[in-house]
Amino acid sequence: MAEEHYDAIVIGSGFGGSIAAYRLAEKGIKTLVLERGKWWPITDRQDTFCTYREPDGRAAWLSDETVMFEPKPINKYVGLLERHIEDGITVWCAAGVGGGSLVYNTVLYQPSRANWNRVFPPEIPYDEMDAVYYPRVRSVIKPSPIPGDVLESDYYLSTRIMTEQASLAGMKVRRADLGSDWDVVRQELQGEKKTGGHRWRNLVRHQ
Ligand SMILES: Cc1cc2nc3c(=O)[nH]c(=O)nc-3n(C[C@H](O)[C@H](O)[C@H](O)COP(=O)(O)OP(=O)(O)OC[C@H]3O[C@@H](n4cnc5c(N)ncnc54)[C@H](O)[C@@H]3O)c2cc1C
Structure with a gap:
């Protein structure tokens, strides 16, 4: 192997690592970023990731089943989400160039x-x-809460039920700001755009 020298090594390319590396590089500090996960090329075809309803190996990090909600069998692959079941707490973390930005729900x-x-x-x-x-x-991101017409669509039935139940339980409910382009969501709802695997990722992409 060729001998290489770096002034700084950043492990992980998520929100923290990528910005740290960017700032170091801006200052002229020779920086290496090491990322365990894949680089996922995002294209307009919106087929980079599998879908929630039809998962495959891309959904999870080296697991033979999906790791969120109801488990479904998948092929073992260097996919997006890793789950750690610890003592009383379950932690999900992303794997891939971009880290959590690949999977997060855009709640700001x-x-x-x-x-x-x-x-x-x-x-x-x-x-x-x-x-x-x-x-x-x-x-920069101009976040906004989910608009009423989107919330009323079939896809958000679970959100509506959760909101209703939380209100009935006496909790104060408000809509959080999301960094989503709601026009893209509407296009997806109308079938004009394919809802890519982790749909939220495509929304971020299309901002
Ligand atoms: C499903 C989901 C939804 C979320 N939704 C939201 C939301 O809506 N709003 C919000 O604010 N936050 C959300 N979060 C949380 C947010 O994504 C994280 O807080 C954020 O990504 C943490 O940033 P980070 O840089 O610390 O780590 P990460 O973004 O997790 O990046 C860590 C990176 O390090 C890499 N890595 C780990 N170990 C190694 C190793 N040994 N060698 C090389 N690389 C390695 C990983 O592959 C990963 O790319 C969500 C998280 C998940 C999992």
Whole structure:
């Protein structure tokens, strides 16, 4: 093997790793990113991933069954989602170039100050996140809650039932902001666009 030297090595290409690598490279620091998962080329054919209803090996990381909701048999492959069942907690994480951005639901949620301070050290101040970074992300992605006509469609029946039940249980329900292009969703609902595997991924792609 050729001998190579890097000033920094970033392991994982998710939200954290890819931005860290980008910032290092911007400063002229020679950086290597190591990613365990596949690079998934996204094309307009929207067939990069399998569908939720018809899963195959692309759905899960080295597993012979799907790992979310009801298990279905699949071929073992270096697919998207890995599941860890730990003591009292189940953790799902993505595998692939882009990490969680390949599978996440595009919910853009700003935590409360209290929750932020419980998790992050004072070196990452909430005030700056609140004043600079969260508004910047919102201005680029322009998130919005699911519109009524989309929510009324068959695909969102489970969401409607969950909302109804949560309200009946006395919980306060509100629609979260999502970084989705609702016009693309409407095209999918009308059958004008194929709903790619992890549909949300295609929505992100089409923003
Ligand atoms: C199904 C799902 C839906 C989600 N929906 C939302 C949402 O709507 N809104 C939201 O804010 N958050 C959501 N999240 C959470 C969000 O995706 C994660 O918080 C975020 O991706 C974490 O970023 P990260 O950079 O820390 O890690 P990740 O994005 O998970 O990236 C880690 C990367 O490291 C790679 N890796 C791991 N181990 C190794 C190794 N040994 N060698 C090389 N590479 C390795 C992985 O393959 C992966 O690409 C969701 C997560 C999941 C799983």
